[in-house]
Amino acid sequence: MTWLRKPWVGPLAFVVVAFVAFSLPPYLTGDRLQARVQSDWGPHYPFLVMHVVCASVAILTCVVQIWPWFRSRFPAWHRRVGRVYVLAGVLPAGLSGLVIGWMTPFGPVAQVSNVLLALLWLTFTWLAWQAARRRQFRDHRKWMIRSFVLTLSIITNRIWGVVAFLLLADRVPEAELPNAISGIATWVGWTIPLLISQWWLERKPRRRVAAEQPSAPEPALM
Template sequence: MTTTSARPGWLLPAGLILFSLVPVLAGAARVGQLSTGAQITPDNARFFASPVPVVVHIVTVSVYALLSAFQFAPGLRRRRPGWHRAAGRLLVPSGMLAASAGLWMTLFYPHPPSTGWLLTVFRLVFGSAWILFLVLGFTAIRRWDVVRHRAWMMRAYAVGMGAGTQLFTLAPMLAFGSPDRLSVALGHLAGWVINVVVAEWLIRRPTRRAGVSGPLIPALETR
């Protein structure tokens, strides 16, 4: 009975780990190209010219994505609060570094042909929002405000995992040829918006579990 009741609590983390494999595997392939000296093309020349930012971004995003998924397991948070807090201490700087490296690449890497000014603006807005949400989540838990902490960390995760959803929002466009810059920008925007809308729904929905106050969302506690 215990095993059966525990399974639903692990379905969401397991699904998020699978979801996280999209950016993680894509990043691993990019690091593999850089480490093995793959052929330089117009699409990857900027990474070979300045590999440190992209490697930092890939490594920290991978840590952030995989560890964050376990924060959605309520049983693990209850049984191992020490692990939960330790993971939070690693997740916050990982997310900050990932977002900062992403902003650096947006500002200073040469833009490929598919990237226009609108996508650049979107990346700057959501990259900055990722950092802001992490800061707000961290400061909230320092005040022992668990509810706000959980909400801001959920929003940070939604923005940080935009690349996973963007695979699905961009794939239909790519299937029918080479989309223009506006379509690419809107496809990226749709990925972020979908994640944020789902996060807000989870944050604001009333709890259905007796004896639990506040929304049922993950806490990345750092205190």
């Protein structure tokens, strides 16, 4: 079976589904107290619910979109799921992310990171959409990879949050600890994956390098 040649698809899908199953339910109850991020700003909660629900749509459809077997076997459905990813996922999640990012209770360091992340997420996705409409599929693929990386960065954000807690718990005053952890996790959670994806996009596979190397000149005829 050709889809088994991409063994990362299954583990990635499992992690994403488990993450959504853990993160989404508290925001479907309508109970503000169950939100994992609390803020004194009144409209924060509805924007947060919108962000979490739509980001869940984005991250779930993201896995389907980057599955090579599905993309090559069902191109029409790839386009349909892509529209869901953009219009029901990234667009509302990114716009609401700008609001809650600006109004974050975790300090200015996390604020700048969250706003910049939302702006880049929206921009990369829009550029990918435009490239697809112009049938520039190579550019579409590159911009979508960048978009997907930012979509999945919410998971790496949580991992770095645990690492930051373990490193800072005994070194930072308790009152400052949440802001310090959030500041580190929000920046590292998306910048490192984005840099890695950019390196991956710019790398030259061995076969391509060999093809690009000039061949030795032929001896001149006497």
